Amino acid sequence: MYFDFDHMERLGARSHSFDAGEKIFLQNEHGNVLYVVRTGRVEVITFGKVLEKVGANGIVGEIAFVDGGPRSAAALASEKTDVMVLDKDAFSAIIREDPDFALHVMRVMAERLRRLNLVGHH
Template sequence: MTTIDLFKNEKNFITIPAGEVIFQKGGIADRMYVVLEGEVEISIDGKLLDLTGAGGIVGEMALISASPRSATAIAKTECKLVPIDEKRFTFLVQQTPYFALSVMKIMVERIRKLDALVLGIE
């Protein structure tokens, strides 16, 4: 999984206990999260799609399409997450090409995993 290092010294984070739902499929999609510490499980209808650790992101589709959440994210372990709202996301995409490319790479990897899950291919 691609790692986003821009946030490794970020002080504005939230702590989510293990087992807590970060967001749920169908929910309001108004921010994404950068994982500073811990692991987040991303699932669709109970099927594990991805496990994201430090340097990864979850909820990125929320800031690209104005649609409800397409998956559920649960803290597998205690997590430190940096919430990124639409304004900050837009700024980062405009000012930091590496960030935009990292988000695109992560999305492509997840699409491939979803394809494998849905189509039963590897």
């Protein structure tokens, strides 16, 4: 899925840049925003192990955003990375205009949870 980042910004998302090696969030932090990667690459890490590398148009931070719990992993920018930061209000505004965005976030989350479950059982 490809996103209209300018439109997201008009609906209340904010743009943010991270330098290579900079933390986006840490495991167990409270998570009240999710991130959509504009450019660059984000490594999702738990206990020092890279679970996933997320590039442009990828989403990170959705699990804690959706359930209000702590971050299940850390996220670090592995290169200079620009993201859109969506809080609940921006997310709500976006899905009012494009309900498929919510389905996309749920699909991403489901794929990650399936992968984690498969990894955890082997």
